[in-house]
Amino acid sequence: MVKICFPEEIYSSFAFWLDVFSHEFIFFPGIPLKDFEEGCYLLTKCDAIQVTPQQIFVTEKGSDVISFLTGMFRPFVEGYQIICRYLSKEAATETFSEKQFIFGVRSFASQLIETGSTQCYEVLSSDMQKNALAVLVRLNVVKKIKMSDGLTYSVSKETLSKTAGMFESRIPVRKLVAARL
Secondary structure, eight states: OOEEEOHHHHHHHHHHHHHHGGGTSOOOTTOHHHHHHHHHHHHHHTTSEEEOSSOEEEOTTHHHHHHHHHHHHHHHHHHHHHHHHHHHHTSTTSOBOHHHHHHHHHHHHHHHHHHTSOOOGGGGOHHHHHHHHHHHHHTTSEEEEEETTEEEEEEOHHHHHHHHHHHHOOOOOEEOOOOOO
8 A cells, every 4th residue: 555645634725625526526415424535445356446434555566547537627726826827916906807817827827838838728718717607606716796787806915925825736645554563
């Protein structure tokens, strides 16, 4: 066994990402613990992890499975990270419409792609941009304001900073220490 994590840390991260990606993927609402337990069961069944009440171990065989799953979600995570960077650099000081948000994210992402800073073309998708805006409103990162001429949005800098940090963070992985007698 290679890596050790605590179930509470993994479940907390799982619940956060489940909430974030609820617009990108189809989940049954209201049963995140059951989804987590089923995921652990299936990963245990294919010998990717071993679960004890106190810890979850990633097996040697599981490293490839974890790499595959990480790679599958990477474009979504990176897209949301880029959108948060856009909001913190470009849109944090003023209100904006959905149309301005989409145009701004596309311009910002295009610059990053042109300079080679990212290869995340998925962030150019208006579906991802609209889904991210909806998630950021739900997480209170962006406030939706009804105006006479339509909806506008404003960024909560403090909440954006915390949420962007969560998008950047990874679950701490500890090396397995072999006991010696």
